[in-house]
Amino acid sequence: MAASKTVLITGTSTGIGLAAAVGAARAGWDVVATMRDPGKAGRLLAEAGAVGAAGRIHVERLDVTDAASIASAVARATAAHDGLDAVVNNAGAGVVGTIEVGGMEPVRAAMEVNYFGVVEVTRATMPHLRASKGRLVTVTSVGGVVGQPFNEAYCAAKFAVEGFMEALASVAAAVGVRVSVVEPGAVASEFVASQRIDIPALVAEAGPYGPALQSYIDRALQSFGNAQSAEEAAATVVEVLEAEDPPFRVQTSEWARGFTASKLADVDGSAVQAMMAQWLETR
Template structure:
């Protein structure tokens, strides 16, 4: 293990959940932690919980080039021109049927989960090179096993993992490690943000999509929320991030939290047909082919008959 107390690390998305737990855990090790938040009040609250002098809140929006540049200038001055670690944790969750999600919503998620991450990496690599700093990127088991209604989150995380793999290979000859963290079910406030507001979400879909997917989406959300609320605490992810930043030989991937290893392994072992049935059953969706279409046709026919009888 390398000496933790002498290290300076930037953690993005530190307002809550995994980012918050990570910032506090690294600060507890005596690292100089720069905790990036979008709101000053979140940063101040976080700093009040850390050991004095170990955690510095900084403002940063990963979708704003100006915000990233300003944060970089501040950290470069405060950290004597160099960083020992960058933890890319900022992210958003979006759920819904691919047929009904507005493209602007999809693009906004990718701006945070993919392009914003790359923008931060490009901005801060010049501070990492002098110290051979390490990069830790937060992926998801969803990058390996996509779930229904999770195409945007899983797709953006899968793309980010591919970016991370390329980055790891490119930085290998230069002596910089890149690790990917794959959390499984983790109980954080993000669950409510990602999976809450079901009725409001459905109300924003076209009428046909509400008929086709409404009941399934409600079932999916109930099951998904239950799994996340029964998940591991974010501190288990923070421990994996600490290892990735300090171990003499960090792993390239860490599967952490409830069900993470099993869900990462299943796609390598099972054929698609069987894996599809497992995923559908796990989330309370029909496993037979076509029953939802027949239900929708019957509902439409019944509605039409009632209208003719009035």
């Protein structure tokens, strides 16, 4: 990988985003590592320094829910690095609950971060990716393929992202941009802890859904107790960045592949993409 290639990654203060930024820098990419609060970049820079890659990390402020923040960060990054060769949409937020109890606010908030934020970053960076014949990688979730209980808002947003990217992929390919989605399962990272869920209060507020919610939470906690590490999941992101011919859809673990395969016979997305390419063929 040429040292001059530049990737912009969102949500790099913790978890998969942090590990992907370090992994990409270690692989030779110049990394524009974005986060809402650059004051939280200490761990990222320390981990990059530990592997001799701190010089390739360039921290920028970017809030995916703020179009002006996105435009400003992209403008600074492209000016400093003479364009972009890749973008990784990673920033996201979870929400646990059900619509009857939680109402619309959590749904709208989840869509703003997990869906509209991805769309806005994509819109802002596509001209640069088109110019470089680059690639667009989006970290979704197995929850973007299989709907899971008490994750209605989160799964809806991730389903929307998967549909958006699947539809965009063939269009982007027509102008030389490769689009991929990366689907982790349970990942042991601050993503879960950052939700600061008061479990007893959440169960109590769930009313008639309380027993089912408690069962779900018990299973989820067990699942995250045996979760893949953020570094393992991020390694898949870096592999997609580095791949000569990246797939549209890739999972980060054998468990994630098996889980998504329960719904998707076309696990790597190649059949759908071949069909869409035919739709766009000029005669």
